[in-house]
Amino acid sequence: MKTDTLFYKLLEAHPALLLRLADLHELTTIPYRFHSIELKEKAQRTDGILLPDDGAPPDAPVIVSEFQFWADKLIYTRLVSETALLHLQLPQYSRFQMVLVLRSRAIDTDAGVWSHLRTGGAIHVVYLDEVTDEAETVATDPAEQAAMLLMHLTVTPPNRAQDDALLLKLSDTISRTKSDAMRKMFKDLFVSLYVSKYKTLTIDEVRAMIDTREIFDDIHESLAVQQYGEEVAAKAKLEGKLEGKLEGKLEGKLEGKLEGVPSLLNLGLSVQQIAEALKLPIDLIQDIQRRQ
Numbered sequence: 001m002k003t004d005t006l007f008y009k010l011l012e013a014h015p016a017l018l019l020r021l022a023d024l025h026e027l028t029t030i031p032y033r034f035h036s037i038e039l040k041e042k043a044q045r046t047d048g049i050l051l052p053d054d055g056a057p058p059d060a061p062v063i064v065s066e067f068q069f070w071a072d073k074l075i076y077t078r079l080v081s082e083t084a085l086l087h088l089q090l091p092q093y094s095r096f097q098m099v100l101v102l103r104s105r106a107i108d109t110d111a112g113v114w115s116h117l118r119t120g121g122a123i124h125v126v127y128l129d130e131v132t133d134e135a136e137t138v139a140t141d142p143a144e145q146a147a148m149l150l151m152h153l154t155v156t157p158p159n160r161a162q163d164d165a166l167l168l169k170l171s172d173t174i175s176r177t178k179s180d181a182m183r184k185m186f187k188d189l190f191v192s193l194y195v196s197k198y199k200t201l202t203i204d205e206v207r208a209m210i211d212t213r214e215i216f217d218d219i220h221e222s223l224a225v226q227q228y229g230e231e232v233a234a235k236a237k238l239e240g241k242l243e244g245k246l247e248g249k250l251e252g253k254l255e256g257k258l259e260g261v262p263s264l265l266n267l268g269l270s271v272q273q274i275a276e277a278l279k280l281p282i283d284l285i286q287d288i289q290r291r292q
Contacts, residue, residue: 022124061095142176
């Protein structure tokens with residue numbers, strides 16, 4: 001699952017979560033609706049907007065958020081430019097609050113020319129690994145705490161023991177969530193995130209893991225589990241075909257393509273670029289890259 005999808009789902013269901021992440025507690029009593037708005041001048045969509053909903057004070061700010069998981073020197077400029085373009089499209093709003101959500105401090109490239117906006121409070125920066133590490137103390141609402149724990153799963157390096165321990169906390173938290181729809185969403189999101197983080201899991205291992213928790217009793221036929229099972233089967237079928245070709249000493253056209261892959265990697269081309277140019281599966285290029 002793309003990390004963006006996780007945040008879309010969580011913020012759509014629980015808009016106040018973004019305000020709490022950014023420590024904008026004074027705004028948490030204002031009703032907001034989550035949107036992802038297309039910026040016409042840029043022909044792209046924003047990561048996430050909270051627009052004041054019915055009953056909000058007339059001066060309630062629009063919350064403009066950007067989520068970033070790798071270093072980007074232009075991230076502050078992009079956030080500011082998106083906010084300016086958004087103001088042109090929504091001139092009826094007089095206040096805008098920017099929130100930049102980063103995976104960790106390590107990827108913060110500094111606000112540069114926009115430092116005055118950060119120090120002045122117009123831009124709030126959130127380090128996900130820090131706020132989600134304190135999920136139990138930061139969040140009091142079970143749905144909010146479950147969302148924090150799911151975010152924590154996305155920002156920590158692979159560690160099965162730690163993530164299995166996180167599952168214990170998540171199980172207890174989900175069971176205390178009042179909404180059936182919210183519980184189902186959290187369970188599906190956990191499975192999708194877990195299998196994305198540990199791509200070598202078999203479908204049997206996934207089922208064995210969730211079998212240990214009562215809250216997952218109804219998830220075996222969920223879309224998340226079904227899709228993962230289909231992906232694993234498709235990957236195994238593809239690997240079987242490729243293995244057969246490789247065992248034949250990579251003859252003909254395929255052999256010529258594969259022999260050129262190391263040189264292309266050494267030239268600095270990405271796995272994606274090589275796969276598209278040679279019309280080969282990405283997994284096969286990645287396997288060659290690992291063997292170098």
